[in-house]
Amino acid sequence: MTILVVGASGATGSQLVEQLLIEKHYVKVIVRSPEKLPESWKTNTNIQIISASLLELSDNKMSEIVSDCNVIASCLGHNLTWKGVYGQPRKLVTDATRRLCNAVKLNNHQRPTKFVLMNTTGNRNRDLNEPISFAQKCVIGLLRLLLPPHVDNEKAADYLRIQIGQNNTTIEWVAVRPDGLINEEEVSDYEIHPSPTRSAIFNAGKVSRINVGHFMASLINDDDLWARWEGQMPVIYSKSHQD
Template sequence: MTVLVVGASGATGSKLVQQLLNQNHKVKVIVRSPKKLPDSWKTNDNLQIITASVLELSDAELKNIVHDCQAVASCLGHNLTFKGIYGQPRRLVTDAARRLCKAIQSNDLQSSTKYVLMNTTGNRNRDLNEPISFAQKGVIGLLRLLLPPHVDNEKAADYLRTQIGQNNNFIEWVAVRPDGLINEDRVTDYEIHPSPTRSAIFNAGKVSRINVAHFMASLINDNKLWNAWKGQMPVIYSKSHLD
């Protein structure tokens, strides 16, 4: 299988790429600069490095990049700097999802392509009844006003839910919602739930980035797992960090 990963130089995206390479997939990555990438990637015949900004590529270029990909995974996010949070592009994750999905559909392939989006538990799945407290609603409202990346995450998932939907002929999708991200060196046991089992604001859980990467790679690799979660927004927690 050939998989395109955007956000591959990030803390979670790099782990996803390594998981996919470990599974012997062919991987394409779009990165602004290859400098941060591991040296082992640069000599790996199964890895193609495309040096570009995903939003600056033309429609024709994106169409050509995804034409032989059976899956696309987005680990894009905003840098935690003033410019990264408040500068442009404010809709990085959403615009990338929109343009990549458009590119996939323009190829008019016979089989559907998997699109896996890394999202956040701070974003509710509006296809389900996910009640939250009045206090959490207030905090989320403030986040929408003060932190553009939160709105970007919401709109990216909403694009998949409402514009791609459940019956698209060309794209199937899953939006993975990790809770508080932490760094660990190895994959450990984790739990997957359709909705959060705790408050993302007042009682957040934790999940390692490598566990998130493992789950995303497993979705791409395992059709049975994919069919169990496609069109949904599963929440992931590391078991070792659950109270």
């Protein structure tokens, strides 16, 4: 299986790539600074490193890159710096999701391409009308005003929910929502829920980045797991970090 991973140089994206390489998939990554990638990737014949800024690629080039991909996985996010949060591109995740999906449509494959988006528990799945407290609504409202990356995450998921939808013959999707991300060395037990089981603002849980990578890779590997969560926004928590 050939899989394109964008955001592969990030802390979670790199974990996803490692999990996919363990499963012997052929992985393409698009990165601006390939010199920062692990040396083991540069000598691995199962990985193709494309040095480019994703949103600066032409439509034709992007279509060419995804033409042989069965799956696209996005772990894109904004760097937690002033420029990363408030600078351009403000809609990095949304624009990348839209353009990658458009590139898939241009190729008109016989079978649907899978799209796995890393999102956040701070974003509600409005298909399920998930209840949140008035206080959390107020905080989320402030985040929308003050933190452009939060709006970007919301709009990226909304693009998949609304524009791609549930019955698209070209693209199938899952948006994975981790709670508070932490670093751990090994995969541990984790749990998956259709909606948050705790407040993302006032009682956040934790999940390791390697567990998120493992779950995203499992969605790609396991057709039954994919069928369970297709068109949904599952929430992931590490069991060892829940009360």
